[in-house]
Amino acid sequence: MMQSLSDQMLEENRDIFDAMVHHRFVEDIKADRLPVAAFERYLVFEGAFVDTAIAIFAYATAKAETMAQKRWLIGVLDALANQQIAYFEKTFVVRGIDPASYDTSREDVAAFRDGMLAIARNGGFLDTIAAMFAAEWMYWTWSKTASRCTINDPLLKEWVALHAEPAFEAQARWLKTVLDEAGETLDAAERKRLSMIFGLVQRLEIDFHEAAYS
Numbered sequence: 001m002m003q004s005l006s007d008q009m010l011e012e013n014r015d016i017f018d019a020m021v022h023h024r025f026v027e028d029i030k031a032d033r034l035p036v037a038a039f040e041r042y043l044v045f046e047g048a049f050v051d052t053a054i055a056i057f058a059y060a061t062a063k064a065e066t067m068a069q070k071r072w073l074i075g076v077l078d079a080l081a082n083q084q085i086a087y088f089e090k091t092f093v094v095r096g097i098d099p100a101s102y103d104t105s106r107e108d109v110a111a112f113r114d115g116m117l118a119i120a121r122n123g124g125f126l127d128t129i130a131a132m133f134a135a136e137w138m139y140w141t142w143s144k145t146a147s148r149c150t151i152n153d154p155l156l157k158e159w160v161a162l163h164a165e166p167a168f169e170a171q172a173r174w175l176k177t178v179l180d181e182a183g184e185t186l187d188a189a190e191r192k193r194l195s196m197i198f199g200l201v202q203r204l205e206i207d208f209h210e211a212a213y214s
């Protein structure tokens, strides 16, 4: 039997995926030593990215092939706008963070945003699904481990818990299933191209998470 497309993507990009799930940002969270300044910088960059994710999933919704896919993606959009964005609105108030005083146009942060947006705007439906599978499978993987660690900052603990919970797992698994079903009828070149998107996203993610430190 042919290997599933998602397994092929994970296998071909194992080194870069492992580098991201063991990034110092992740290791610092697991050891409960993420510097406050790094967390707050990350929160501003990440809040801006969640706004971008709404645009990415809106492109995916427009390009979806079936009504079942559109219905699922509209659910994702609802969760982004009403749960994820709400988390940032609350967090910025509680911590007295002014997002306008941070530079979200810096190169590493912009490269992630523009790279993800370009895939969604210029690519086909599966390109966006591959990119978001890369982003979400990676978050779910490290958050599952980190959620079992002691995290003293309640807002950081909440953010990690959000990505370890069943609703987020279901979202990551949905992306995986879409890829695996489509992958059965794709030729080797197309499967390779989608796998390379997975790798590109991990590289952009590594730089994005490094940006929290400077």
Ligand SMILES: Cc1ncc(C[n+]2csc(CCO)c2C)c(N)n1
Residues within 6 Å of the ligand: 046, 049, 053, 076, 080, 132, 135, 136, 139, 171, 205, 208
């Ligand atoms: C930098 C960065 N990369 C990946 C995720 C994972 N993630 C969590 S929610 C969401 C969008 C739709 O569910 C994505 C991609 C993140 N939050 N931030």
